[in-house]
Amino acid sequence: MLLKSKKLFDDAKKVIPSGVNSPVRYFEPYPFFVKKSNGRYIWDADDRKLIDFCNGYGALLLGHRRKEIISSVSKQLKVGTLYCAPTENETELSKLIVKNYPSIDKVRLVNTGGEATMTAIRLARGYTKKNKIIKFEGCYHGAHDSVLVKAGSGSAHNGISVSEGGLKDVSKKTLVAQYNNFEDIENIIKKNNDIAGVIIEPILANMGLILPEKNFLKHVRKLTKQNNIPLIFDEVVTGFRISTGGAQKYFGIKPDITTMAKALSNGFGIAAVGGKKQIMDQLSPGGKVYQASTFAGNPIAVSAALASIKTLNKLENKLYSKLEKYCARFSKAVDDLATDFHIPHQINFTSSMMQIFFSDKPVTNYETSVNADAKKFKKLFSTLLKNKVFIAPSQFEVVFLSDAHTSTDLNKTLDAYRIALKAVKN
Numbered sequence: 001m002l003l004k005s006k007k008l009f010d011d012a013k014k015v016i017p018s019g020v021n022s023p024v025r026y027f028e029p030y031p032f033f034v035k036k037s038n039g040r041y042i043w044d045a046d047d048r049k050l051i052d053f054c055n056g057y058g059a060l061l062l063g064h065r066r067k068e069i070i071s072s073v074s075k076q077l078k079v080g081t082l083y084c085a086p087t088e089n090e091t092e093l094s095k096l097i098v099k100n101y102p103s104i105d106k107v108r109l110v111n112t113g114g115e116a117t118m119t120a121i122r123l124a125r126g127y128t129k130k131n132k133i134i135k136f137e138g139c140y141h142g143a144h145d146s147v148l149v150k151a152g153s154g155s156a157h158n159g160i161s162v163s164e165g166g167l168k169d170v171s172k173k174t175l176v177a178q179y180n181n182f183e184d185i186e187n188i189i190k191k192n193n194d195i196a197g198v199i200i201e202p203i204l205a206n207m208g209l210i211l212p213e214k215n216f217l218k219h220v221r222k223l224t225k226q227n228n229i230p231l232i233f234d235e236v237v238t239g240f241r242i243s244t245g246g247a248q249k250y251f252g253i254k255p256d257i258t259t260m261a262k263a264l265s266n267g268f269g270i271a272a273v274g275g276k277k278q279i280m281d282q283l284s285p286g287g288k289v290y291q292a293s294t295f296a297g298n299p300i301a302v303s304a305a306l307a308s309i310k311t312l313n314k315l316e317n318k319l320y321s322k323l324e325k326y327c328a329r330f331s332k333a334v335d336d337l338a339t340d341f342h343i344p345h346q347i348n349f350t351s352s353m354m355q356i357f358f359s360d361k362p363v364t365n366y367e368t369s370v371n372a373d374a375k376k377f378k379k380l381f382s383t384l385l386k387n388k389v390f391i392a393p394s395q396f397e398v399v400f401l402s403d404a405h406t407s408t409d410l411n412k413t414l415d416a417y418r419i420a421l422k423a424v425k426n
């Protein structure tokens with residue numbers, strides 16, 4: 001038993017609902033509490049040193065406390081933490097985002113991924129003067145009413161398809177299409193002429209990992225263009241993680257609006273919504289689509305994002321090709337282990353992300369992910385954790401590699417997977 005974490009959790013429950021500040025952080029019997037982190041490690045309250053593959057749910061592409069970022073933030077701390085008046089750094093950061101994302105002419109900085117998608121959807125509605133949006137089953141775009149419909153991540157994990165307290169009048173305007181099923185979205189668009197936008201995770205990273213099938217995104221892009229419907233790529237996970245130009249660069253597709261967050265700043269609270277000039281200029285005060293936030297563009301998070309993008313741009317080829325190689329090798333090794341144990345399974349991986357599903361069918365959408373064996377995944381997770389490897393505690397999340405992982409770490413992690421898969425088998 002982790003005595004200190006248990007005690008801290010019991011204490012937290014008295015003042016924090018369920019003891020955690022975001023649902024996926026809870027797992028049975030109680031989550032470990034964190035003392036500190038560095039590089040690829042997290043130390044818990046009971047002094048265990050864990051290899052981290054949760055990595056801030058994808059944010060920490062460069063690892064914990066990356067020196068370039070800590071140095072930039074430390075400098076900023078000396079000259080101020082919040083001004084609520086514009087800074088040159090905000091313009092520099094926006095220029096860097098525009099340079100890396102050819103689909104983006106203008107950017108507004110916000111604080112969270114959910115705030116970015118909320119703004120993107122409001123922009124699409126304001127621009128088109130239409131009401132409904134189309135999202136895909138299992139895609140998670142944050143915890144607001146328009147998108148918390150058949151969503152992945154913690155809402156799928158906790159079996160919440162539409163949240164209580166959410167306005168049905170809002171979620172009714174959200175139409176849900178099956179991921180990787182082009183005919184489904186085609187039919188929905190044929191039957192509805194009030195579509196303000198289509199929002200999609202170009203790589204679905206909230207039902208485990210689900211890759212878009214060949215040409216699916218291209219078809220969606222063509223269809224939305226033909227019907228004058230803004231296409232929103234939610235790159236909150238994939239932005240700066242799949243490449244410096246996100247998944248859109250990787251697949252060669254230009255959406256009309258893009259949201260990004262996590263790897264944008266490598267661990268600070270900042271997100272961005274960007275897109276074509278004519279859409280972005282709808283934002284207030286110049287336009288009539290209202291969006292505002294006290295902490296938007298705050299100097300600390302902006303300084304982290306600047307350092308993060310500069311580092312990524314400097315390392316570009318070396319970093320992404322290394323991670324791709326590591327991830328492919330690691331995924332293949334986990335695949336071989338599960339095969340050796342005769343456990344029915346699927347491995348999905350790309351770039352620096354992977355996940356295993358305990359299923360004998362390929363996992364290509366919400367349904368096939370939900371039908372994978374969650375109990376086996378739970379066993380995998382808890383045994384990995386006992387062996388000092390921390391992956392996200394749900395099969396609907398993803399194993400994220402970072403630049404801080406070494407091949408020695410991956411070998412140690414494979415040893416832990418061997419033990420964990422044996423436990424799954426038994």
Ligand SMILES: Cc1ncc(COP(=O)(O)O)c(C=O)c1O
Pocket residue numbers: 057111112113114115117140141142143153201205206234235236237261
């Ligand atoms: C694809 C995607 N969009 C949006 C969000 C919401 O971001 P946040 O948790 O920062 O609000 C997430 C969170 O995991 C996400 O994965």
